[in-house]
Amino acid sequence: MNTAQILGSGLRSAREARNLSLRQVEEATGISNAYLSQLENDKVKKPSPHFLHKLAALYDVPYDLLMEYAGYIKRSAEASGPRTLAAAAFRSQAQLSKAGAALYSQAQLTDDEAAQLLDYLGYLRSKNKSK
Numbered sequence: 070m071n072t073a074q075i076l077g078s079g080l081r082s083a084r085e086a087r088n089l090s091l092r093q094v095e096e097a098t099g100i101s102n103a104y105l106s107q108l109e110n111d112k113v114k115k116p117s118p119h120f121l122h123k124l125a126a127l128y129d130v131p132y133d134l135l136m137e138y139a140g141y142i143k144r145s146a147e148a149s150g151p152r153t154l155a156a157a158a159f160r161s162q163a164q165l166s167k168a169g170a171a172l173y174s175q176a177q178l179t180d181d182e183a184a185q186l187l188d189y190l191g192y193l194r195s196k197n198k199s200k
Contacts, residue, residue, distance in 0.1 A: 076138035077111040083128035084109075098123040115139065 084094060084105075091102035100120050107113045108120075116139050125132040136142045 076116070076135065077109045079130075079138065080105075080124060080128070080135075081109040083124075083130055087128065089127075094124075094127065097127055100124070 091105050094100065094105055095102040100123060108116055118136065118141060121135040121139060122132055125135050133142065
């Protein structure tokens with residue numbers, strides 16, 4: 070999976086984690102819902118950094134993370150450091166629960182901690198489905 074696909078699915082996950090419709094995001098950011106849909110469905114090859122900045126602010130996702138997945142910047146191995154759960158969510162395409170959305174907006178987690186938390190959330194969901 071390429072980074073553009075991760076960007077699109079990650080933006081969708083971030084929006085859905087906040088229970089926002091495309092129209093609500095349009096109202097909050099001024100970005101047309103058609104363009105937002107194209108972003109989420111990987112139809113836009115080079116999204117506007119200005120729009121990515123607006124979405125990062127609304128979704129509480131690091132702007133540099135969106136710029137990285139859009140292909141504007143490359144993160145060096147030394148710069149990886151601790152990442153938020155948002156980064157893990159973008160990479161793994163995990164659908165975040167409301168609790169997960171609250172967690173990643175509050176805590177700085179290492180990649181390992183974020184992966185473990187996503188695994189645990191997946192376990193909880195599978196446990197609930199089997200009831």
